[in-house]
Amino acid sequence: MTRTEIVVVGGGPAGLAASLAASRSGAKVLLIERQAQLGGQLVKQTHRFFGSSAQSAGVRGITIARDLAGQAASMPEITVWTQTEALGYYAGGTLLAERPERVEIVQGARMVLCVGASERPLAFPNNDLPGVYGAGAVQTLMNVYGVLPGRRVVMVGAGNIGLIVSYQLLQAGVEVAAILEAAPQVGGYLVHAAKIARAGVPIMTSHSVVAAFGETELVGIRAARLGPDWRPVPGTGFDVDCDVLCLAVGLSPLVELARLVGCEVCYIPELGGYVPVHDDELETTVPGVYVAGDAAGVEEASSALIEGHLAGLAAAHGLYPQVDYEAHRGAALAELEALRAGPTGAKIRVGLSKMAQVKGGGRQ
Amino acid sequence: MRIKDHPILDFPPRREVAFTFEGRELIGYEGEPIAAALQAAGIRVLREMPGGRPRGFFCAIGNCSSCYVVVDGRPNVRSCIEPLREGMRVSRQIGHGELR
């Protein structure tokens, strides 16, 4: 039995920020992470971050990951267990954690769930062929492990992930034959699209993949134009040779652990699907259990950093009341609001206002 | 195929280890996911589903179960997150695999 004060599940930007905020408030923290290294999706982000200097704008994601992981390692109040997966949860705050050699039982007073999100699949014939990969997975292969995913890629999705991963494929020397975006417009930042367009990659809006081909592995796909009803227009199909089809069609929060713990979840499309009900202190419907980052609603790493910070502050404040808690919280909330302002934040604002209206949600 | 030069990233040299896949000797880097070592060797078909369809890498976060392989007789190993060790004997998982 390992006793701690705050268990943080997930060592990506939200979990790292939560651990640092909680430990700086005086709490003992156990940070558990499924992978062998900390950093979550940050360890693959070779591009420079947007946002403001407070969220490390202009700094490459990989550098932010390294700095945060280094800070966590240097805090004696934070214990880090990598290659550790949360398996189960029992009433009273007992977590079952699977480590390489044994299963540990962890008892904490508070828990912060920062487990992130997963790629959504897309339905079309042969969508399960080896060679059809999530875009994040391709990014991990290339940027973390230095392995090329293939020679010629078709990317599905022109949101930020599709655009950024396409650029990173070019940087790795892989050909990107086309980007297919089902909507009539690019969904991600236009500067990302402009960068790809300059390199000669066609961004085909109102298009999608309708079938994949290959006996044991992917050798090509059929694409088609979509009509106003989002269905393929007959006669517009054309084939593209490729050995990788990258799916970047959205992320959904991972809610299994939250459900196991007994948190109420609700379905909010603008946040990515099912998401744990939480209040603006990021506390779920289970007292003492918080959620932050993509697990609380799919957004950006910059937001995950601030949400993690807020959740860590809130979790620790319950154990070690901080005199400047409200001021500290207010400053972080203002940063989040600034990030979410403007036209590109419209979707997340709709999602969050729906969350605020959920009956019986959190500690309204 | 492995990336040799990258405009942003440095890939420092890592310890090479020998392992086998379907009896064939391969080299990979210690600690990298088994699926990455196989991908580098051009191997993308990792399992055969009940019913016969080939499957491989997909999510890379240990979530989707598409990448299960058998390691040293142990089935249901998530090759996308399981670190490669020297001497591992890896094979495709056929169907549900066999528990020891």
Next chain:
Amino acid sequence: MTRLDRLVASGVPDDEAVAAVLPSAERLAKGPVAVIECFQEIPCDPCAAACPRGAILPFGDIKDLPSIDHELCNGCANCVVKCPGLAIFVIDVSSGGDRVIIKMPYEYLPLPRRDQEVWGLDRSGKRVAKVKVLRVQRPAAFDRTALLTIEVPASEVHNVRGIAPPAGGDDR
């Protein structure tokens, strides 16, 4: 469709959008100056902090489009290598001749070599003219974004925004 609508559909800024962010002909004639091809309100402001002369004005709101005083700008290109969107270019048409200068960010390998002739690409990646690479700078301070100084035909200075992969360039 408004200018931003067209841009949103394709991701490629059209001539009208670009014209709106160009310095005056008078300023262009005086010497190197930055052109910020940023057309969408996103939360992002490092360009202002990157400018040592305060030519890129401090942001009132983080989602504002950047505002640049071209008279204060001297084309030093600090902002070019700092912009997360790689959306800033420095152009210098002050020579008044047939060949003029563009400085652009570059994050691919191989890097082109000094004096190498490569294809200049427009915003859609189409080859528009052969250009000459005058200088390749990639100091540690640029955090892995190289700054290329290229010489282009004057008629294409508002079109060339990329180069095709150079044959046999430098691998580092």
